[in-house]
Amino acid sequence: xxYRAEDDYDYLFKVVLIGDSGVxxxxxxxxxxxxxxxxxxxxxxxxxxxxxxxxxxxxxxxxQIWDTAGQERYRAITSAYYRGAVGAxxxxxxxxxxxxxxxxxxxxELRDHTDANIVIMLVGNKAxxxxxxxxxxxxxxxxAERESTFFMETSALESMNVESAxxxxxxxxxxxxxxxxxxxxxxxxxxxxxxxINVGGKDDVSAVKKSGCCSS
Amino acid sequence: xxxxSLPFIAFEHKxxxxxxxxxxxxxxxxxxxxxxxxxxxxxxxDRWKNFLERQPESPGQDAGDSAKGGGSESLHGKTAAGPRKxxxxxxxxxxxxxxxxxxxxxxEKKQSFADKHQAKxxxxxxxxxxxxxxxxxxxxxxxxxxxxxxxxxxxxxxxxADVGKRSQEENYISKEELECLVHGGLPMALRGxxxxxxxxxxxxxxxxxxxxxxxxxPENIKCLDSSTSEGVHEKWIGQIExxxxxxxxxxxxxxxxxxxxxxxxxxxxxxxxxxxxYCQAMNFFAGLLLLLMPEExxxxxxxxxxxxxxxxxxxxxxxxxxVS
Numbered sequence: 001x002x003y004r005a006e007d008d009y010d011y012l013f014k015v016v017l018i019g020d021s022g023v024x025x026x027x028x029x030x031x032x033x034x035x036x037x038x039x040x041x042x043x044x045x046x047x048x049x050x051x052x053x054x055x056x057x058x059x060x061x062x063x064q065i066w067d068t069a070g071q072e073r074y075r076a077i078t079s080a081y082y083r084g085a086v087g088a089x090x091x092x093x094x095x096x097x098x099x100x101x102x103x104x105x106x107x108x109e110l111r112d113h114t115d116a117n118i119v120i121m122l123v124g125n126k127a128x129x130x131x132x133x134x135x136x137x138x139x140x141x142x143x144a145e146r147e148s149t150f151f152m153e154t155s156a157l158e159s160m161n162v163e164s165a166x167x168x169x170x171x172x173x174x175x176x177x178x179x180x181x182x183x184x185x186x187x188x189x190x191x192x193x194x195x196x197i198n199v200g201g202k203d204d205v206s207a208v209k210k211s212g213c214c215s216s
Numbered sequence: 217x218x219x220x221s222l223p224f225i226a227f228e229h230k231x232x233x234x235x236x237x238x239x240x241x242x243x244x245x246x247x248x249x250x251x252x253x254x255x256x257x258x259x260x261x262d263r264w265k266n267f268l269e270r271q272p273e274s275p276g277q278d279a280g281d282s283a284k285g286g287g288s289e290s291l292h293g294k295t296a297a298g299p300r301k302x303x304x305x306x307x308x309x310x311x312x313x314x315x316x317x318x319x320x321x322x323x324e325k326k327q328s329f330a331d332k333h334q335a336k337x338x339x340x341x342x343x344x345x346x347x348x349x350x351x352x353x354x355x356x357x358x359x360x361x362x363x364x365x366x367x368x369x370x371x372x373x374x375x376x377a378d379v380g381k382r383s384q385e386e387n388y389i390s391k392e393e394l395e396c397l398v399h400g401g402l403p404m405a406l407r408g409x410x411x412x413x414x415x416x417x418x419x420x421x422x423x424x425x426x427x428x429x430x431x432x433x434p435e436n437i438k439c440l441d442s443s444t445s446e447g448v449h450e451k452w453i454g455q456i457e458x459x460x461x462x463x464x465x466x467x468x469x470x471x472x473x474x475x476x477x478x479x480x481x482x483x484x485x486x487x488x489x490x491x492x493x494y495c496q497a498m499n500f501f502a503g504l505l506l507l508l509m510p511e512e513x514x515x516x517x518x519x520x521x522x523x524x525x526x527x528x529x530x531x532x533x534x535x536x537x538x539v540s
Contacts, residue, residue, distance in 0.1 A: 021496070022458045040465030043458075045497045046537075071455055071496045076534045 009053055009062035013173050014084050015166075018106050019091035020099040021070030024125040027156035028091065029067045032166045037156055044069045047081050054167060056174045063087075063170050075109055082113040086177075087120070087169045092140075094124040094153065095132040100140065107147060119172045121150040123165055128155040233257075233404050234507060235467055261403040267393065268311040305426075305512040307418060308409040314389055315410070320419035323520070408508030415520035417513060426512045429484035452486045452494040463499040469507055477511050478503055485518055492522060495530035 017025040026044050030036040033050040046069055053062040066085070068078040082088075090106050092099040103122065110120065122144045124135060137153060144151035150168060154161040231237055233253075238246045308316060402410050412418070460475045470478070481502045486493045501521060505514035522529075528536035 021455060038465075041462060042465060043462040043496050043499060045500070069496055072451075073495060073532050073534055077537050 007053075008060065010059040011061045011174065011177065012064060013061060013086050013170060014064050014066065015087035015089065015169060015173075016066045016068065016082055016085045016110075017089050017091060018068055018078070018110065019070060019089075019123075020093070020096075020102050020106075023070065023091045023093040023096075023099050024156050025070065025089075025091050026067050028089070028123070028125060028154065028162055028165075029065055031156045031159055031162045033065065035159075037159070039157075046074070047078060052166075054170060056171050059174065061170050061174055063166065065166075079109060079113045082110060085114050086118055087173050088114070088118060089121050089123045089165065089169065090149070091123045091125050092135065093126050094135045094140075095126055095129050097134040100124075100135045100143075103143070107149075117176055119150070119169050119176065120147075121152060121165060121169050122147070124151075124153040125156060127153040127160060128158045231468075234504075235469055236464070237466055256401075257403060260401050261405065263397060263400065264403055264406055267397055271311050271314045271389070304510065305421065305423075306510050308412050312406075312409055312413040315394070316413040316416065316418055318389055319414050320416040323416035323419040408505075408513075411505075412509060412513055412517055415517050415525075417516040417520060420516045420520055421512075425488075426484060426515045429487045430480045430511075430515075449486075449493075453483065455496065456482045456486075456494050456499070459496060459499040463503045467503075467507075470503065474506065477506055481506065481511060481515055481518065484515055485522065488519060489523060491532070492530050493532075495534075498522065498530060 017029060019025055021043075026041055026048070027037050029048075029050055030038070030041075033052045044067055047066055049064060049066045051062055051064045053060050055061070066081055068074065068081065088110055090103055090110065092103050094100075107120070110118070122140060124137075124140050127133075140153070141151055150172070152161050152165045152168070154165050156162055230243070232246070456479060460479055463478060464470050467474075478499065482494055482498060485498065485502070498518070502514065502518050505517050508514075509517065526536070530537075
């Protein structure tokens with residue numbers, strides 16, 4: 001097949017962006033999906049999402065990224081949106097230590113509502129504000145190691161590491177999924193039979209294409 | 217009510233009628249349709265004008281007479297950017313009083329309920345109480361002419377004679393016509409006042425209440441409600457401060473004065489209803505109301521929207537907002 005439709009993809013992965021209010025989740029999303037950044041952004045209410053496809057090996061991986069409201073009470077509703085997520089970026093603001101302290105609670109929230117195989121990356125955003133730094137790279141790295149998550153510092157403003165952070169998460173998910181597919185002796189590109197290849201395990205939102213991503 | 221009185225029309229179509237910037241990719245299309253928007257707006261204005269001219273102005277509402285005619289200009293003059301203190305309460309135009317009364321019945325019921333508790337509560341006659349009514353507002357709207365107002369009142373509640381008197385006044389508003397007009401959209405010049413009439417802002421208002429909430433040091437919120445911890449209030453204020461610049465960023469009305477008004481409004485609401493406090497999204501409600509009406513009117517309208525229409529949606533548990 002030489003021809004490939006623009007929105008064609010091999011894998012669809014649901015990824016959530018969580019973290020305290022004002023750490024820059026929405027700007028990370030807009031930087032990754034539209035290459036846009038706005039100093040005058042608006043508060044996110046509930047959940048918004050955007051998509052972008054990238055290539056991993058010879059496969060097209062489409063990321064469906066869910067951006068959530070940061071205010072604490074919204075966790076009551078945003079946790080419902082974690083369902084089926086196979087990746088997460090837990091974001092804090094390197095200039096506000098309290099947002100780093102709260103990462104622990106965000107991780108707990110995430111692990112309570114998602115599959116154990118979820119790929120998590122700790123993201124320290126606003127790394128461009130060097131003179132205002134309140135969280136050291138070492139502290140964050142140490143924390144990430146203890147929690148077995150990936151870690152990266154980013155700047156949505158300077159477009160630093162944003163691409164790498166998302167790509168890394170998506171690639172890791174791809175590895176997990178294709179390894180799982182190998183384990184059960186299945187071809188990831190083949191239409192799934194009774195069993196859905198899905199690291200989320202809870203529903204079909206993130207899965208190999210044509211496994212009914214819209215059925216739930 | 218002429219479209220030329222629209223506050224932001226002078227921005228030459230780079231902004232819409234509310235003053236929001238039109239995205240560059242939509243600007244061309246927006247210009248193409250500007251003539252049609254204007255025409256439609258004129259038609260809407262004429263339809264509403266015609267409707268309101270047929271409404272009898274009820275006696276006892278002459279407090280609003282001064283707003284007649286020049287009312288819309290005086291209201292919208294205040295929405296323009298510029299120096300501003302707390303805007304004083306402005307009643308809706310008299311021709312809307314019938315709609316306001318019709319919609320106020322549900323408010324007055326609740327108010328009289330609250331009055332009963334006033335002896336216990338003392339400080340704030342309208343302060344949100346537990347166990348309040350939860351009837352569906354639509355139902356009430358449509359039932360309002362079928363039920364006997366005296367039965368609507370709660371047993372033992374004879375204190376508010378004004379409720380009965382006002383309810384017994386005949387309302388000759390054709391609901392079909394009103395519904396049809398609403399579906400056709402509200403003209404910009406009337407929108408703020410119509411929202412107030414529908415929410416029953418006038419009936420909700422307690423004189424001096426907003427001023428007492430809005431003035432003073434925001435850090436003193438904790439004095440008003442000892443049951444909630446200090447930290448919670450700091451959290452509200454912190455979140456409000458975060459959201460002020462993130463509410464309609466770039467909008468000309470949200471200059472320093474506009475943001476100060478928004479801050480006062482949100483903090484006042486948090487004090488008024490500590491069980492809700494401040495929840496993200498209220499900033500957009502409040503900001504939009506401030507574009508359309510004076511600050512105190514915006515407060516009472518916000519109270520109506522959050523306490524009644526979205527009761528339970530913005531509370532700490534957000535129980536009504538949850539998806540199963």
